[in-house]
Amino acid sequence: MRAQAMRTIGDLDVATPDEVADALGALCPVEIARLNMIARIRARYAPGLEWRELLHEAIDKALSGTRKWPRHLPFLVFMRETMRSQASEHRRKATFGLVTTEADLPARADGESPLGQAPSLDPNQERDVFARQILDQVLSLFAGDTAALAVLDGLAQGLDPAEIQKNADITATQYASAQKRIRRGLVHAFPEGSPL
Amino acid sequence: MSKIKAVDQLDALLFGYEDMILGAADRDVPGRNGAEVDATASFIARRLAQRRLAALPVAVERRTPHGTATRRAIPRDAAGRRRLLGRLIASRPELPTRISMAFKSRDPQDEEIAEMLEELLRSEDGPVAE
Numbered sequence: 256m257r258a259q260a261m262r263t264i265g266d267l268d269v270a271t272p273d274e275v276a277d278a279l280g281a282l283c284p285v286e287i288a289r290l291n292m293i294a295r296i297r298a299r300y301a302p303g304l305e306w307r308e309l310l311h312e313a314i315d316k317a318l319s320g321t322r323k324w325p326r327h328l329p330f331l332v333f334m335r336e337t338m339r340s341q342a343s344e345h346r347r348k349a350t351f352g353l354v355t356t357e358a359d360l361p362a363r364a365d366g367e368s369p370l371g372q373a374p375s376l377d378p379n380q381e382r383d384v385f386a387r388q389i390l391d392q393v394l395s396l397f398a399g400d401t402a403a404l405a406v407l408d409g410l411a412q413g414l415d416p417a418e419i420q421k422n423a424d425i426t427a428t429q430y431a432s433a434q435k436r437i438r439r440g441l442v443h444a445f446p447e448g449s450p451l
Numbered sequence: 452m453s454k455i456k457a458v459d460q461l462d463a464l465l466f467g468y469e470d471m472i473l474g475a476a477d478r479d480v481p482g483r484n485g486a487e488v489d490a491t492a493s494f495i496a497r498r499l500a501q502r503r504l505a506a507l508p509v510a511v512e513r514r515t516p517h518g519t520a521t522r523r524a525i526p527r528d529a530a531g532r533r534r535l536l537g538r539l540i541a542s543r544p545e546l547p548t549r550i551s552m553a554f555k556s557r558d559p560q561d562e563e564i565a566e567m568l569e570e571l572l573r574s575e576d577g578p579v580a581e
Contacts, residue, residue, distance in 0.1 A: 276502060279495050287491045288483040292472045296465055311494055318498055335469055379458075386457040390464065410467030411460040434471050435479065441468070442481045 269323040276318060278330040286331060293335050297342040300389065304345045313337040346382070396440055402433040403440070529561040536564050 270278075282290075290310060298306035313334055316322040322340075324333045390411065397403040402425050409419030420430050455463075472480065482488065559567070 276499055280499055282492075282495065284488045284492070285477045285480050285483045287488045287495075288480045288485070289472050289475075291482060291487050291491055292480070293469050296469060296472075300461065300465065307490075310491065314495060314498060318502060331473055335473065339466075339469075383457045386461040390457060390461055393464070407464060407467075411464040412455060413459075413463040413466075437468070438471055438475060438479065438481075 267323070268326045270326055272318065272320045275320075275324055278324075279314065279318065282330075289331060290334055294338055297338045300386075301342040301345045301349075302385075303349060304342060309338055309341060309345075312341055316341075393441070397437065400433070400436060402429050403436050406430065406433045406437060529564070532561070532564050532568060536567055 291306070294306040294310035294313075298304050298309045301309070313322070316337060317324060317334065322333075322337045324330065328336070394404060394407060397407065402423065405423030405425065406419055409422060414422065416427075416430060419425075420427060425433070477483065
């Protein structure tokens with residue numbers, strides 16, 4: 256029998272594992288295609304993480320209840336958040352996961368610390384450089400398309416559609432049209448998904 | 452673009468692009484009829500099946516004793532039973548000698564065949580608790 260009991264985490268009302276299973280089982284091909292696309296996008300910015308691995312892990316976490324589905328979120332949005340969180344965790348581990356202390360390094364004959372000679376590698380700086388490269392790569396695809404560039408710039412600044420339209424002085428129709436060009440442009444430029 | 456760190460800009464851009472995908476009309480979603488959709492659907496189906504299986508109480512799982520399925524597969528007619536026993540002997544060299552010898556030395560009677568099949572099934576079920 257399907258469990259109908261309401262489960263809560265703190266004040267958050269979350270779905271039961273049976274409800275998660277029902278939602279997964281009810282996904283139509285278009286919804287699955289949306290999830291596949293989102294997994295591709297997030298995996299692109301998590302080097303070493305394969306998109307199927309990311310998606311499958313998200314499905315497993317949702318089914319096992321490791322990640323709770325807040326009832327107020329549509330299921331696909333919940334899955335997007337799960338993948339986003341996993342990809343972020345993967346990047347964090349890839350950046351900071353391996354810690355080597357000075358004691359692990361071979362001592363120098365002159366008694367100097369080997370760390371004193373090591374090049375300065377700031378993981379945050381590396382991540383920022385990598386992110387900048389990807390941003391430039393995406394923007395270069397739409398060189399000459401003022402509206403698309405304005406939309407991308409607005410998205411990167413965390414603006415909502417209304418703010419982007421206002422800042423770029425474009426109508427809702429122009430905004431929607433630019434969105435379509437961005438979607439198609441990224442898919443056609445990178446058949447494996449998006450360059451992101 | 453701005454003074455926001457590139458990492459944060461990229462995350463916001465990813466978020467916005469994902470919103471575009473979530474909000475796109477069905478006909479604008481790429482790969483909606485592709486093999487990758489089928490592969491993901493298969494993965495989900497497998498996981499749901501595993502979940503249903505794991506949810507079965509142990510008693511239900513054990514309700515069907517070992518060998519019952521084989522027993523159900525025994526043909527009701529004598530010729531069918533004879534063919535089945537012949538196939539079993541040909542495919543399983545580890546069968547009790549008495550059974551394999553029966554076919555080599557002479558033509559066994561229907562009752563003997565039925566008895567042999569029963570013996571085979573008993574050996575598959577393992578020792579019966581007293």
